């Protein structure tokens with residue numbers, strides 16, 4: 001049975017112990033000590049890392065209720081050993097975990113929203129709240145209340161007792177377990193059964209910052225960061241905002257208004273461009289019909305055949321539409337830039353443009369389709385377009 005030193009002193013960064021067993025597990029070793037300050041992954045809190053003798057601790061896990069297993073990169077002899085924790089990592093976990101207790105208690109106090117589960121992640125942590133709806137003003141209120149308790153620098157204490165004793169003392173969430181349980185008490189604010197590591201005073205959490213919330217099944221998931229993570233997140237946001245302000249040549253406070261204006265301008269220039277493109281297509285259709293129309297199968301049919309350099313598929317479709325809006329027109333259009341092909345004809349003509357396009361493209365390894373009067377597709381090799389259109393013209397005339 002491993003004595004868990006962190007249960008009583010979460011600020012223990014180094015400790016002496018004895019190696020009780022060391023067993024190989026693949027390329028790693030599994031070390032059990034008589035006592036340890038290393039926290040194993042459990043209760044939502046990630047494991048510690050660090051050094052054990054000359055070995056790196058890669059993982060720490062609970063084998064059963066009784067032993068803590070240290071996964072190391074090399075073997076260790078039985079006997080005395082010195083352990084050193086990766087302290088920045090552990091302290092970060094303590095800040096996040098105490099911050100989580102505070103935040104969960106604040107949501108209960110202010111809105112009666114209980115926390116149904118939580119996750120302490122590598123980048124951000126989350127709590128899931130049982131609430132019908134969660135609004136921004138509620139997030140802000142809970143964040144404000146949590147930070148009030150942090151600024152009051154209240155004591156965080158570890159207490160022990162049976163489930164019955166803890167329930168009588170008043171815990172946020174009751175547990176039904178035998179034996180002596182451990183609880184974390186935040187002076188005059190919260191008491192919660194927990195086996196995790198916590199800071200000694202709320203002031204050490206530094207700050208809690210709520211980042212966002214989203215509905216997950218029937219609950220609301222709130223993302224938060226504490227301590228150094230909160231500073232890093234705020235610095236990241238500020239850098240992003242400063243860059244946006246620089247790009248928009250405005251003050252940071254003006255960014256939302258400037259973005260809204262830029263989006264409006266983009267929308268109206270897009271509409272203006274669409275109108276111009278449409279006019280261009282109309283004009284080009286008339287020019288092509290006047291100067292490049294070739295004889296079709298009958299006297300009633302004219303064929304426009306053209307390979308463009310860089311027209312996009314939208315323009316090709318639009319132009320084809322304008323061409324065949326005139327009576328007696330068959331259009332065989334293509335664009336080298338994307339290998340696009342459009343075959344179309346005026347409604348009263350009798351060819352099957354869909355079949356013609358499919359057969360024409362198939363030979364060149366392309367694909368496409370459409371209706372009897374309007375079909376489109378593409379080929380992988382734009383160099384084949386001239387030949388494809390010429391052969392299609394011959395078949396139209398045949």
Ligand SMILES: [Zn+2]
Pocket residue numbers: 097101193194195196
């Ligand atoms: Zn906890």
